[in-house]
Amino acid sequence: MLDQNLKNQLAQYFDLLKTEVTIGLSAHNDENSKKVKEFVEEVVGLSDKISLIEKDLPLTPSFEIKGSFDHGRIIFAGLPLGHEFASFALAMLQAGGIEPKIDDTDKKRIESLGQADFETIVSLSCHNCPDVVQALNIMAILNPSINHTMIEGGMFQDLAESRDVLAVPAIFKDGEFFEGGKQSLSSLLDKLGTKIDKGEFDNKELFDTLIIGGGPAAATAAIYAARKGIKTGLVASEFGGQVNETLSIENIPGFKYTEGPNFMAQMKEQVSSLGVDLMTGVLADGIKTLDDKVELSLDNGAKLFAKTAIIATGARWRLIGIPGETEFRNKGVAYCTHCDGPLFKGKNVAVIGGGNSGIESAIDLAGIVKHVTVLEFLPELKADEILQKKLKSLSNVTVITNAQTTGLYGEGRVERLEYTDRLSGEEHKLDIAGCFIQVGLIPSTEWLEGSGIEKNKMGEIITTKDGSTNVERIYAAGDATDTKFNQIVIAAGTGATAALGAYNYLMVNE
Numbered sequence: 001m002l003d004q005n006l007k008n009q010l011a012q013y014f015d016l017l018k019t020e021v022t023i024g025l026s027a028h029n030d031e032n033s034k035k036v037k038e039f040v041e042e043v044v045g046l047s048d049k050i051s052l053i054e055k056d057l058p059l060t061p062s063f064e065i066k067g068s069f070d071h072g073r074i075i076f077a078g079l080p081l082g083h084e085f086a087s088f089a090l091a092m093l094q095a096g097g098i099e100p101k102i103d104d105t106d107k108k109r110i111e112s113l114g115q116a117d118f119e120t121i122v123s124l125s126c127h128n129c130p131d132v133v134q135a136l137n138i139m140a141i142l143n144p145s146i147n148h149t150m151i152e153g154g155m156f157q158d159l160a161e162s163r164d165v166l167a168v169p170a171i172f173k174d175g176e177f178f179e180g181g182k183q184s185l186s187s188l189l190d191k192l193g194t195k196i197d198k199g200e201f202d203n204k205e206l207f208d209t210l211i212i213g214g215g216p217a218a219a220t221a222a223i224y225a226a227r228k229g230i231k232t233g234l235v236a237s238e239f240g241g242q243v244n245e246t247l248s249i250e251n252i253p254g255f256k257y258t259e260g261p262n263f264m265a266q267m268k269e270q271v272s273s274l275g276v277d278l279m280t281g282v283l284a285d286g287i288k289t290l291d292d293k294v295e296l297s298l299d300n301g302a303k304l305f306a307k308t309a310i311i312a313t314g315a316r317w318r319l320i321g322i323p324g325e326t327e328f329r330n331k332g333v334a335y336c337t338h339c340d341g342p343l344f345k346g347k348n349v350a351v352i353g354g355g356n357s358g359i360e361s362a363i364d365l366a367g368i369v370k371h372v373t374v375l376e377f378l379p380e381l382k383a384d385e386i387l388q389k390k391l392k393s394l395s396n397v398t399v400i401t402n403a404q405t406t407g408l409y410g411e412g413r414v415e416r417l418e419y420t421d422r423l424s425g426e427e428h429k430l431d432i433a434g435c436f437i438q439v440g441l442i443p444s445t446e447w448l449e450g451s452g453i454e455k456n457k458m459g460e461i462i463t464t465k466d467g468s469t470n471v472e473r474i475y476a477a478g479d480a481t482d483t484k485f486n487q488i489v490i491a492a493g494t495g496a497t498a499a500l501g502a503y504n505y506l507m508v509n510e
Contacts, residue, residue, distance in 0.1 A: 001035065001038045001039045001042055002039065002042050002043075006085070007042065007046060009089075010043065010046050010089060011046045011047070013089050013092070013093060014046055014047035014049065014050065014092070014096075015047075016093060016096070016098060017047065017049045017050075017092070017093065017096035017097065017098075018096055018097030018098065019049070019067060019068040019069070019096055019097040020049050020050070020051065020067075020068055020096070021049060021050050021051075021065060021066065021067055021068075021092055021095050021096045022050075022051050022052075022053060022065075022066045023040055023043070023044060023050065023051070023052050023053070023063050023064070023065060023066075024053050024054070024055030024057070024063060024064040024066060025037060025040050025052060025053070025054060025055060025061075025063045026054075026055050026056060026057035026059070026060045026061060026062050026063065026064075027060060027061045028060055028061070030061075032061050032078075032155050033060065033061040035061075035079060036061035036062070036063065036078065036079060037061070039079055039081075040052060040063050043092075049096065050092075057075060057077075058075075058149075059075075059077040059149070059151065059156065059159075061077070061078070061155075062075050062076060062077035062078070062149070063075065063076055065091050065092060065095045066095065067094075067095035067096060067097065067141075068097075069097075070144050071095070071140060071141050071142070071143075071144055072139070072140030072141070072143060072144050072145065072146040072147045072148065073140065073147040073148070073149075074091050074095065074137050074140050074141070074147075074148055075147075075148070075149040075150070076088060076091075076149075076150050076152075077149055077150065077151045077152060077155070077156060078150070078151065078152025078154070078155035078156060079124075079152060079155065080150065080152070081124055082124030082125060083124060083125065083126060083127055083129060083130050084122060084124055084129065084130055084133060084150065084152070086130055086134075087130045087133040087134050087137065087150065090134055090137070091134075091137045091141075094137070094138070094141045095141065100138045100141060100142065102138060102185065103280075105196055105200055105281065106185060106186065106189065106281065107142060109189045109194040109196070110138070110139050110142045110143050110146075110189070110194075111142060111143055112194055113139065113143055113145065113146060113192060113194065114145060115145045115146075116145065116146055116147070116173055116174060116192075117147045117148075117149075117173070117174050117175075118136050118139075118146070118147065118148045118149070118171060118172065118173055118178070119148070119149045119150075119151055119171070119172040120132050120133055120136060120148070120149070120150050120151065120169050120170070120171050120172075121151045121153050121156070121159075121160050121163070121165050121168060121169065121170040121172075122150060122151065122152060122153060122168050122169050123152075123153050123154065123168045123339060123340070123342050123343065124152060124154065125338055125339070125341075125342055126168050126169065126336075126338065126339035126340075127245075127259065127260070127261060127338055127339065128168075128169060128181065128182040128183075128244075128245065128336065128339050129168055129169040129339065131182065131183065131184060131185075131244075131261070132169040132171060132182075132183050132188070133148075133150045133169070135183065135184065135185035135188050136148040136171075136188070138185065139188075153165065153168060153342075153343065154342070160343070163177070164331060164412060164413055165330075165343070166330060166331050166332050166334070166340070166343055166344075166413060166414075166433075166434060167180050167181065167329075167330040167331075167333075167334045167339070167340045167343065168180075168339055168340060168343065169181070169182075169183070169339075170330065171183070171188075178191075179191055180329070180330035181329075181330060181335075182244070182245060184237075184238040184240075186237065186238050186280055186281035187237065187238060189281070190281070195300050196281045196282055196300055197300070198298075198300045198301045198302035200302070201279070201298070201302035201303070201304060202302075204233070204277070204304055204305075205231065206231075206293065206305050206306065206307065207231050207232065207233040207277070207304070207305070207306035207307070208225070208230035208231045208232065208306065208307050208308065208506060209221075209225045209230055209231075209232050209233075209306060209307070209308045209309070209310060209499065209502050209503070209506075210232075210233045210234075210235065210294065210296060210304055210305075210306035210308070210309045210310070211225070211232070211233065211234045211235070211309070211310045211312060212234075212235055212236070212284045212287075212296065212309065212310070212311050212312060212313055213234075213236055213241065213310075213311065213312030213313045213314055213478065213480070214234070214236030214237070214238055214239040214240055214241050214280065215240065215241025215242060215243055215264075215312065215314045215478060215479070215491060216241070216243055216264070216267065216478070216488050216491045216492045216495065217312040217314070217477040217478025217479070217480075217491040217492060217494055217495035217498075218234060218236065218241070218310070218312035218314075218477070218478070218495060219234075219239075219264070219267040219268070219270075219271050219492075219495070220267075220477075220491075220492040220493075220495030220496050220499070221310045221312060221477055221495035221496065221498050221499040222234045222271045222274070222276045222499075223267075223270060223271060223274060223496075223499075224495070224496045224499035224500060224503075225276075225310075225499040225502065225503065226271070226274035226275060226276050227274065228499075228503045230503065230506065231277075232274075232275075232276045232277070233276065233277040233278075233279060233304065233306070234271065234276055234277070234278050234279065235279040235280075235282060235284060235296070235298070235304065236279075236280055237280065237281065237282065237283050238280055238281070239264065239268050239278065239280055240260075240261065240264040240265075240268075241264070241314045242314055242315065242316070242441070242479070243260040243261075243263060243264050243488060244260050244261050244264055245260060245336065246259070246260035249263060249488065251487070251488075251489070252488060252489055253489065263488075279304075282298045282299055282300055282302070283298065283299040283447075284296055284297070284298060284299075284313070284447060285297055285298065285299045285447050286447065286450070286451070287309065287311070287448065287451050287453075287474065288451060288452075289471060289472065289473055289474065292307075293305050293306060293307055293473070294306050294307070294308065294309040294473050294474060296309060307473065307506060307510060308473045308474070308475065308502040308505055308506060309473065309474050309475070309502075310467070310474075310475045310476065310477060310495075310498045310499065310502060311445075311448070311453075311461060311469075311474065311475070311476040311477070311480060312476065312477045312478045312480060312491075312495060312498070313443075313444040313445065313447075313478075313480045314443075314444055314478055314479045314480055314491075315441035315442055315443045315444055315479040315480065315486065316441060316442060316444055317335055317437070317441060317442075318439050318440050318441055318442040319437075319442075320352065320405065320437060320439055322405055322406060322407050322408065323406075323407040323408065323409070324407055324408030324409055324410075324414065325408060325437070327408075328408055328410065328413065328414045328435075331410075331412065331413040331414060332408070332410065332413045332414025332415075332432075332433060332434045332435060333408065333414060333434075333435050333437065334434060334435070334436050334437075335436065335437060335438070337360075337361045337364040337365050337436060338364065340434070340436075341364060341365050341368045341369070342368060343434075344365070344368065344369045344433055344434045345368050345369065346369065346370050347369055347370055347432075347433035347434065348369065348370050348371045348372075348373070348430075348431060348432050348433060349365055349369050349371075349372055349373075349432055349433060349434040349435065349436065350372070350373045350374075350375060350417050350430060350432045350434075350435045350436070351365065351372060351373070351374045351375070351435075351436045351438060352375050352405055352435065352436070352437045352438065352439060353374075353375075353376070353437065353438035353439040353440070354374060354375075354376030354377075354378065354380075354381035354382050354383060354399070354401070355381075355382045355383055355438065355439075355440065356382075356383045356384055356387060357438040357440075358374065358376075358383065358436075358438035358439070359374070359381065359383035359387040359388065359391050360383075360387060361436050361438050362374050362391060362394075362397055363387070363390055363391055363394065365436070366394045366396055366397050369396075369434075370396065371396045371397075371398070372394075372396060372397045372398070373397075373398045373399075373400060373430055373432070374391075374397065374398070374399045374400065375400050375403040375405055375417075375419055376399070376400070376401045376402075376403060377402070377403065377404060377405075377422070378401065378402070379401055379402055380401055381399065381401070400419070402421060402422040402423050403419045403420070403421065403422070404419055404420045404422050405417065405418070405419045406418045406419055406420055406427075408435055413433075414432060414433065414434060414435055415431065415432070415433070416429055416430065416431055416432065417429070417430040417432050417435055418430075441479060441486060442458075442459065443458065443459045443460050443461070443479060443480045443481075444480060445459050445460070445461060445480050446459065448461070451471070452470075452471050453469050453470065453471050453474060453476075454469065454470040456482055458482075460480065460481055460482040460483075461476040461480055461481045461482065462481075462482050463475070463476050463477075463481050463482065463494075463498075465497075466497060466498075466500070466501030466504065467494060467497045467498030467499075467500075467501040467502075468498075468501050468505075473505065475498040475499075475501050475502050476498060477491065477494040477495040477497065477498040478491040478494055478495060479491060481494060
């Protein structure tokens with residue numbers, strides 16, 4: 001079941017266990033049970049601190065992880081391999097006495113929660129699912145009233161279909177659908193109604209530079225500012241930004257290949273090591289300049305003050321504004337082929353968008369689904385020629401240009417897409433099970449209304465060569481600005497520029 005490399009990794013992890021861990025196995029004689037049993041038995045054989053017992057659990061095959069202290073139930077239904085291997089290893093370590101690495105504020109929020117039973121249906125190829133699984137497992141570790149079960153959708157396909165799960169991760173709370181898609185620990189706590197108390201920010205001193213955002217532009221700005229020796233803070237809903245949703249990255253100098261979450265985890269470690277005050281779990285909702293400083297308002301009512309500020313709030317997926325787009329989200333409307341593609345195996349799907357992201361999605365889906373239809377509004381595809389050449393080699397892909405998508409329809413889930421031929425005016429219908437929308441990004445700058453900061457017609461912040469905006473003391477960087485291209489390295493470069501611009505301002509004026 002486990003190759004020697006994985007066994008060696010687990011054995012090293014298990015050497016860190018402080019207390020004993022018991023695995024309660026629920027298995028029958030079917031093939032899936034045999035696989036789970038083999039996995040568990042191999043794990044148990046890697047440490048004398050791990051023991052195995054039989055247990056009657058709600059789902060079979062599954063197993064429960066139990067530490068020697070009082071905590072909530074942590075159950076894995078199916079095999080925690082692929083991207084969930086790390087979730088399993090962390091759950092074992094935390095049950096074995098290794099304290100989760102979260103800040104005290106989130107810990108207090110978790111401890112304040114009441115009774116709740118969570119289930120998360122995942123795909124082992126989903127790179128967003130582990131964030132949810134690990135967050136809910138941490139809640140169960142820190143609060144005995146919280147229980148969590150990871151359900152591997154491939155092994156429990158009937159269960160996933162009975163709950164109309166067409167996108168992962170799909171989170172259920174007390175048997176009812178709770179939330180879907182990418183979630184962080186902070187965002188889950190927000191949705192559970194536990195806000196960070198504004199009092200947590202009462203004693204924050206005046207920052208030299210305050211950075212708003214959590215992506216590569218913000219992280220790089222924080223690194224450059226902190227290395228200049230000035231008091232630096234960074235505030236964001238979560239650290240990582242859009243890069244956390246990027247599975248494969250092959251165009252960052254010095255990295256032949258990396259994955260978005262891993263790359264941003266390294267950046268976070270670097271930012272933290274420089275003493276930057278990281279404040280996550282809150283959103284900025286207003287900014288203005290006073291006589292000698294900048295005032296930033298947060299969504300929990302708190303205010304932060306700084307001599308200079310750098311806005312790096314990035315961008316989010318653009319909506320196309322058609323019927324069914326939001327109504328069917330996680331019910332056939334999806335954005336990540338790596339996460340949700342396997343749920344449409346053997347079915348017909350559509351991809352809206354003929355740029356690089358759209359064509360890359362179509363190529364990925366072609367190896368999984370029955371047929372892919374690509375719809376592009378313009379007369380021709382906009383993707384790189386190498387991607388178009390690959391697309392043309394696939395027999396189960398159809399490309400339709402001059403197509404204006406007019407709506408998504410169905411009973412409870414996506415069943416049909418309608419579009420109009422922009423040349424003839426003729427209306428068409430496509431029977432589909434899923435629709436992946438890939439029409440680019442929109443800058444997250446609407447919260448700046450009333451700030452006086454100048455934006456272009458796309459909503460992008462207009463900056464000068466040193467990253468400054470038209471408002472003194474306020475700088476901007478990354479995908480929230482009017483940079484011509486949206487790339488990780490370009491965002492990072494503009495972050496460095498803005499930080500140096502802010503530093504120069506301080507040197508001259510302070």
